[in-house]
Amino acid sequence: MTAHLSRRGFLKSAAAAGAALYIGANAKGVMAAASSADAALNPFVKIGADGRAIALIKHVEFGQGPATGLTTLIAEELGVTMDQITYEFAPSDPQVYNNLLFGPFQGTGGSTAMANSWMQYRNAGAAAREMLISAAAKEWGVDAASLDIVDGMVTGGGNSASMGDFVAAAAEMDVPAEPRLRDASEWKLIGNDATRRLDSPIKVNGQAQFAMDVHLDNQMVVMIKRTPQKGGVVASFDDSAAKDVKGFIMAQALPTKHGVAVYAENTWAAMQARNAIEVEWDNSAAESRSSAEIKDEIMAALDAEPTYNVNKADRAAVKAAVDGAATVLEKTFYFPLLAHAPMEPLNCTIEQTAEGKIVLHDGAQMPTGPHMAYQQIFELPADKIEINSMLAGGSFGRRATPDADYQVEAGLAFIMTDRSRPVKLVWDREDDIRSGYYRPAVGHKVRVGLDENGTIIGWDHQVAGQSIMKGTAFEAMAVHEGIDHSTVEGIADSPYTIPGQSLGLTDTKKATSVLWWRSVGHTHTAYVMEVMMDLAAKAAGQDPVDFRLSYLTGGGEADRKAAVLKLAAEKAGWGNAPAGHTQGIAVHKSFGSYVAEVVEISGNNDDGIVIEKVTAAVDCGIAVNPDTVRAQIEGGIGYGIGHAMRDQITLDGGAVEQSNFPDYEPLRISDIKEIETHIIASAEAPTGIGEPGTPPSAPALANAIAALTDDSQLIAELPMAEAGVYFA
Template identity: 55%
Template sequence: MTIQTTRRTLLKGAAATSMALVIGMRADGSFAAASGVAHMNPFVSISDDGVVHVILKHFEMGQGTTTGLATLVAEELDADWNRVAIHFAPADNERYKNLFFGAQGTGGSTAMANSYMQYRQAAAAARAVLVQAAAEAWNVPASEISITASMLKAGNNRAHLGEMAAKAATLTAPENPSVKDPSDFRLIGLDHLPRKDSHLKTTGLATFALDVKLPGMVYAVLLRSPRFGGKLTSFDASGANSVPGFIGAKALPTGGAIAVYGKNTWAAIQARDAITADWDFSAAENRSTDELADYHRSLLDAPQFEAVEGADRAATEAAVAAADTVIEAELNFPFLAHAPMEPLNCVIEPTENGIRVHDGCQFPGAVKPTLAHILELDPANVEIRTVFAGGSFGRRATTNADYQAEAALAFALLGRKTPVKVVWTREDDIKGGYYRPMFAHRVKVGLKDGRIAAWDHRVAGKPIIKGTPFESLVMKPGSQVDATSVEGVNDSHYAIPAMSVGLSDAETPVPVLWWRSVGHTHTAFAMETVVDQVAEALGKDPVAYRLELLSGGDKDQKRLAEVLKLAAEKAGWGKPAAGRHQGIAVHKSFSTYVAEVVEISVTDGAVKVEKVTCAVDCGTAVNPDVIRAQMEGGIGYGLGHVMRNQITMTDGEVDQFNFPDYEPLRITDMPAVEVHIVASSEAPTGVGEPGVPPVGPALANAIYAATGTRVTQLPMTENGIAFA
């Protein structure tokens, strides 16, 4: 992906016309009074001690953006890596918008893809004026000046970057700064470059939202309807009066929750448990999981929309009916919680003219206007101090800023003069919704003359994007197809003739949201397990058959074939050790190509995942160690959920409550993982999510190879699979 930027877009709003000596930033990303800091542009500042400060428009939730974006700047500046500091950007859509979203936000594995040239050009622009400043100071041609490890050099002249920063900040940067040729990279692509967030986190210096404590701060938890869509009719807080530290309870004007205030978190939680409430469930989700699953399956009978442009459903159905052999599969996917290690929380405090929010804020572009609207403030008076987040997997990126809106309402109800910290408990998180939607798939593949004649694929689930402010970003004008429901199926790069993808939107009050790898969480599983069935029916090796389907020669097919062959080669495909069985899957998501081979053993009927071999093509590998970590993390996250996890309901109320019954992957479950990165000169693409989709179907295919059982119901334990 190539991003075209102009100097105006790149440097707009910069304080490059004069030296800025009033603003610095702390290690946690918050602003602090400082002196001797020259702002080259919105992304690069240099202090007079020579430290290069990288301003990060994408926040850090464990995915490595602090290291990746800092690498781009340090590369173009030839900065000393040990003299590079990182800071989270303030909320400012104009300066720090995600170029793909049009608003400031982190998600969709876009951080590196949309910032690669932007940050390099910003650093190159800073480099140009630093060299110019040195040339004028030393009265030498700029061409004679070099930079090595943050030191400007020309003959006997030496100066660190900070010594030239003040002068450089007064100069005009070039319109189109030249960036390095990849052959000159010294940091981009360097293996085992130390992460910029590791020291802060391991020493406790990193600030997470849960760490924020302000003088006079009050804590709040929410008592919510036990069924999604329920409305409060009345409540009695008298039972909470005996709880030490209880301050009070107030109904939110939305009618969906009660804010319970305490002098500490424990007091607020204990008081909440002592409050009784009555709810109106007439518009709530009152169905149980079996009823919801049946409803989703019923929607497959008559799809509402066609998701493949130009597809002829009638012709597809006729071709399937006329086939020599028909492969059929019906697959069911449950609701899934995100379950990040740090539950949702944020702090709102009053300022002279507005508010300040302390938050591991994933979407400042959505949070700022939402809180301004709720509190009737000028958005300019809503300040967001972004801090580290202990995971997200999509949960902190709601389109309606749900938990921050709760905090704003709780703050307003308390009089707007007292700092309020809203905290979700683990039980709130598991039971609180915004899940990966439940989905059902039905696939019929007609085979004739030894090949696919037609592929009829039907999908049903609640749309994530439709009806939200993000609709225009991912849905084609005039289309009723939510791309996140069918991505990975309707845009498959396999050469499949007469493919029709029918989509039906499920209706339920259960709130849904993107979950790590979004629609690919279920579409990859459906595609890759069915392709294995087709290969078996045709008597072909799963790898060889996939290569046939990818032999058309377009760029996507070539890159998918390359990772497929690399993973198979490195895993010793077809030659597992005694007692081992293999399964494979390959998938493109977020413009990244990933193939994974899962190797298992089976003892006394219990499956043990022994090893996963991964091959990934994500374009230019900015930080190979971060890429490996993200692939490993995605593999573990994906395994844990396909093996055991689901959100179920009884009469509309969620059954699971905490990690004992929504069990994360245990260390004993985690297999050995090998990650092989394809060398590439293509622009970088996403790595936070693409490791997730292939691992589930690869495991399912390995289980079939070992036991003859096809996994069609997730989690796998619901399909009768036991794990060691």
């Protein structure tokens, strides 16, 4: 039956109509509950007396799906439908909303959003469910074990009522230390293909608010006249011509002298005024090398003894084994600088409230960075800094710099005013391409020896390039014994069991500013490993899939990698491509996930190569939102293939030569005809999905092109267009 409230119960319910239940963590990081947002508690879930639930999302949403994924976890454990819950972005507070894999730091990156939040958000939802059930059991005088929450209704023992009716009472209870988590057999939302993204409708109908959409009353727009050569500083500037631009307000050199801040009433005026300003730059400490010089430095490092012996192998013995092998394969690879190029260029808006609080409106990927920076810039305590997290239009790593670069620019631009007007910092596409941070330039030199039976007996692998982590706040965490693991990840920890392998690393001088890029070091290590495995397979006279499987032994990671390899080959019809088509395969583990891809192509280099289909298989543990998993694999494939096809950042005298999408061309929808993704069912905890689709994509394409041209066009230097590959 449905429970009917007495008059006394009705009055009690009416009095509690404004009540809410907050489940989260207190100042000590312990799960706790509160009845008001004013409590010293940062929640993960809030439930109102109307029965509506809100998930507080601690990770930025720039298209990769945490707003839906983390909300799904709360909804599943709580017992509500996706229509009965919404989401908000959590405030900046690294003591509570920290990334559990980063330490006391709130941030999104490394495909960790779901992996670090999996148990945290499930526990919050489960705790809320148990507290509401306990309150209902007490009200009804029944055993709590007989009750559950289904579609937002507390039911059982012949009783049924909205969970909102018990919010006030539940808020007075202690949070269970170990709430019962729903068994996988009970799941209705996790793993359900029908669960769709919560942010899609607002992005389609225009209601979504990105950081670029912020427009505060009386705001100024600031753009920066930037040095063409990274490291250059302002010697002097002349803004006399800018004064003729309607809407121009003023221009001032940044306190760091890294540019001139140009203030105007709107973005167009800021652009025009910035273009009119003449700046004399002091480039005495600026980057002055060309791309050719940077490449020469890396190639020279590959020919010398490596600085670091990554896997502590006896390199002399490995070299001797390779030299004495029946077949020796040797290749040198080069990967250029790459820009991130998100669709929404960098921007943020800063204001000061009447109470003296500094508020930053930003699609902040790592809010702890600007939060800490602003404490120094404005000489304020942490509680006087507020970050309003917005949707972001892409990132691929660019919005997460160790020095909070663009947020610091905004802070410095704001502090040079009287703070009476908000300031919106806007980068344009040319700023993004010419003045940003880049995937490092890296080189690999590999020598592989095979015996008479085609078995690998030696693998000498040298890497040289620019360290991302050294010299940053992340060095202590990411660099060990001098080795920046982000440069060699994917080789040093490969599931392949390769006998006689040595791995050396040499750091070279950084070109401009380098930063992690979608899948970080795996962008180049996967390419080299998988192209070399294909070459070795062909030299051994073996099928590339069978050859790889023979080096995936020992169980564990190797078995999971083998499983996606087999599934991708099966679903792609490996070895049975139509006449005139060839296939290439690659498999790689990154960010805890395993992805194999088969690229099928047709055509020829005279008329153009056509990418007919990419078939992917992925093991990312439990696929919380399968639809999102497929979308991320598709996006990762497009990102990896698009950049490998034709993109690079080149320098001339230290200045970036590319400027916009005409000369740094993104993937076109016509570049890949079809992508098909298959997800392996798993009971393992979820792992990363935002980045793992990228690493295997380019080597699978390269291997397909090599098969088409009988290895005469093995592509060892990217982009492929520079190597003479023509795409239709």
